[in-house]
Amino acid sequence: MNAGFIAMTALLAVPAGAALLLVLLSGYRLGARVNVGAALSSLLAAVTLFGARPEANLYLRVDDFNLYLIVLNNLVSFTTSVFSASYIAHELETGRLTPVYLRFYHAMYQALLFAMNLALLANNIGLLWVAIELATLITVLMVGLYRTRAALEAAWKYFILGSLGIALALFGTILVYLAAQPVMGEGLPAMAWDQLLARASAFDPALLNLAFVFLLLGYGTKAGLAPLHAWLPDAHAEGPTPISAILSGLLLNVALYAVLRFKMLMSANPHALAPGPLMVGLGLLSLLFAGLMLYRRGDIKRLFAYSSIEHMGIITFAFGMGGPLANFAGLLHMTMHSLTKSAIFFAVGHISQVKGTQRISTIRGLTVTHPALGWGLVAGVIAIAGMPPFGVFMSEFLVVSSTFARQPLLALPLVLGLLLAFGTLLWRLNGMAFGKPDTGPAAPVQASILPMLAHLALVFVAGIWLPGPLVNWFKNVAVLLG
Amino acid sequence: MHGLAFDIAHFLAGGMVVASFLLLYQDRLSALINVFALHSLVLVLAVGWQATIQEAHHLYVTAGIALVFKAIIIPTALHRIVRRLGIHRTLEVVGGVGRDMLAGTALVALAILVMLPVTAGADALAREDLAFALAVVLLGLLLMVIRYNAVSLVIGFMSLENGLVLAAAGARGMPLAVEISIAFSVLIALIVIGVFLFRIRERFDSVDMQAMDTFREGRRK
Numbered sequence: 001m002n003a004g005f006i007a008m009t010a011l012l013a014v015p016a017g018a019a020l021l022l023v024l025l026s027g028y029r030l031g032a033r034v035n036v037g038a039a040l041s042s043l044l045a046a047v048t049l050f051g052a053r054p055e056a057n058l059y060l061r062v063d064d065f066n067l068y069l070i071v072l073n074n075l076v077s078f079t080t081s082v083f084s085a086s087y088i089a090h091e092l093e094t095g096r097l098t099p100v101y102l103r104f105y106h107a108m109y110q111a112l113l114f115a116m117n118l119a120l121l122a123n124n125i126g127l128l129w130v131a132i133e134l135a136t137l138i139t140v141l142m143v144g145l146y147r148t149r150a151a152l153e154a155a156w157k158y159f160i161l162g163s164l165g166i167a168l169a170l171f172g173t174i175l176v177y178l179a180a181q182p183v184m185g186e187g188l189p190a191m192a193w194d195q196l197l198a199r200a201s202a203f204d205p206a207l208l209n210l211a212f213v214f215l216l217l218g219y220g221t222k223a224g225l226a227p228l229h230a231w232l233p234d235a236h237a238e239g240p241t242p243i244s245a246i247l248s249g250l251l252l253n254v255a256l257y258a259v260l261r262f263k264m265l266m267s268a269n270p271h272a273l274a275p276g277p278l279m280v281g282l283g284l285l286s287l288l289f290a291g292l293m294l295y296r297r298g299d300i301k302r303l304f305a306y307s308s309i310e311h312m313g314i315i316t317f318a319f320g321m322g323g324p325l326a327n328f329a330g331l332l333h334m335t336m337h338s339l340t341k342s343a344i345f346f347a348v349g350h351i352s353q354v355k356g357t358q359r360i361s362t363i364r365g366l367t368v369t370h371p372a373l374g375w376g377l378v379a380g381v382i383a384i385a386g387m388p389p390f391g392v393f394m395s396e397f398l399v400v401s402s403t404f405a406r407q408p409l410l411a412l413p414l415v416l417g418l419l420l421a422f423g424t425l426l427w428r429l430n431g432m433a434f435g436k437p438d439t440g441p442a443a444p445v446q447a448s449i450l451p452m453l454a455h456l457a458l459v460f461v462a463g464i465w466l467p468g469p470l471v472n473w474f475k476n477v478a479v480l481l482g
Numbered sequence: 483m484h485g486l487a488f489d490i491a492h493f494l495a496g497g498m499v500v501a502s503f504l505l506l507y508q509d510r511l512s513a514l515i516n517v518f519a520l521h522s523l524v525l526v527l528a529v530g531w532q533a534t535i536q537e538a539h540h541l542y543v544t545a546g547i548a549l550v551f552k553a554i555i556i557p558t559a560l561h562r563i564v565r566r567l568g569i570h571r572t573l574e575v576v577g578g579v580g581r582d583m584l585a586g587t588a589l590v591a592l593a594i595l596v597m598l599p600v601t602a603g604a605d606a607l608a609r610e611d612l613a614f615a616l617a618v619v620l621l622g623l624l625l626m627v628i629r630y631n632a633v634s635l636v637i638g639f640m641s642l643e644n645g646l647v648l649a650a651a652g653a654r655g656m657p658l659a660v661e662i663s664i665a666f667s668v669l670i671a672l673i674v675i676g677v678f679l680f681r682i683r684e685r686f687d688s689v690d691m692q693a694m695d696t697f698r699e700g701r702r703k
Contacts, residue, residue: 186655
């Protein structure tokens, strides 16, 4: 029973316990406070893991790769819970949500954290699948929370496509077990990821290839990769904004993390298909597709949802290229995208509340009417579009330059996709931030802009100076990823 | 004896593929639900038989869960939902049975062509089981694609899940964790589905998914 083991248990027990507690608590203020408190405790537990790392067992495991994602996951869930507290107070006032639904919402929020932490900690590929399935079902319920026509359609579409992805991933998981079973014997060790990795070179390559195709399509659906991305924009646009922030910032990462775990298994087998080209292809497809789709968006949350598809494409592309530099860029981009996109959704949530609409054409001149939110959005969009001095610029620059050095032809579509997205986002931003403010209703802001500022500050600092230990950490993980 | 054990396993797994074909051309919702119950029943027998020949006792649990939930509770619940929604007599327009059957046959051929060469090293039982399981999964997908009704979609998805359970049962010695989780997911899925069907009904006065498709961002002006 060392400190690491206790911290690892706390990462699962705190959200699970808080979810149960929140079902019982009435009163949204208390619920929101408990929600923030529980998220903060999980964050502290996650940070403790740096100092004391538990030993891996057949079910759970902490290594360099998942540790940084666990910390990122709990950090963003904590800031989102702070944002959520002020966001839902407004939703309650306007009557879009009732207290009963809020109780449900808070419990689901913690349950979602539990599922994501479990997925990241899982050492057993079956357990990984269960956790992602659980996360999918919870987010389906949360997307449908407003019970409007559009919200129900979004939740239904997400449910069908998400379950489909999950089903394909399970088939892939069974195939991995079948590939491992002749080598490792029956039972649990043949599903433990670290033991699979150690002996992957002896597995039947044909079975592994087939398994990876299913896993990439299955978990790729959950990561929002084209062509199975259709659920993502709807789910982002119609659910409560804190959930959009969690979906974009965290859940997509978790799904991609699952793909990467299996990619590592594939790379460990010299006779198996190289997973890189498949991922590069899917990544480029998502990037270009999202870049084109960004143009016609009329809904602000949908706009940024497509931007998430774009960035997931870039990250998948980077990991598909592989090698220390591209992997480093992918890891950095994963982090920067999480922080920036959730900051943007924090701003967008309050903006759509004060303007009473999500339509881009009716949101004008924010920097005049609501300076804090407006300039926050400007900074966020500049960051996500990949302009210096923010961290996203650095990671995108690394992806592009490493691609030019190795495969100049692939760099062309990559740069084209980046420029497309860049142009559209800035063009849309111009109207929203600097257009002539109309005389429409503009409710006063009761926004907590601290979470947004904290994220933007982190991204800004990362763009100028990355601390040495962090760079070394990413370098180690990049080597692990192969 | 091994020959007979193998033949029975083969027969039951093949029976699931046949039941999947039956699902494809049902035009009455209540009949569709009944065939789904049959589909699940064949699954129970197939998994039970696998448990016997593999001497894997935890598979009996899987078979039991499938029997209780998929062959009894879910069909009964769906029958009730369909009756309460008053759509049990509705004839569904199934465009081109011949076309769907051909597509289904092609998918089964695809499953066998993909699976058998890949699993050349595995034992005969597992590889045939897996080929049939993939066929059931693909036929489930086909059912989801060709139907517009929410209840049919749900049944398509659950027949697909039956295929996954068949695959898991065929994989010798696969730990119980996965089977339990499958049952668990079905349970939650049912709750979600139940809630959804009523909510959709509440908002749309129909469970026809085409009515929903008209509502998209591009057309919301």
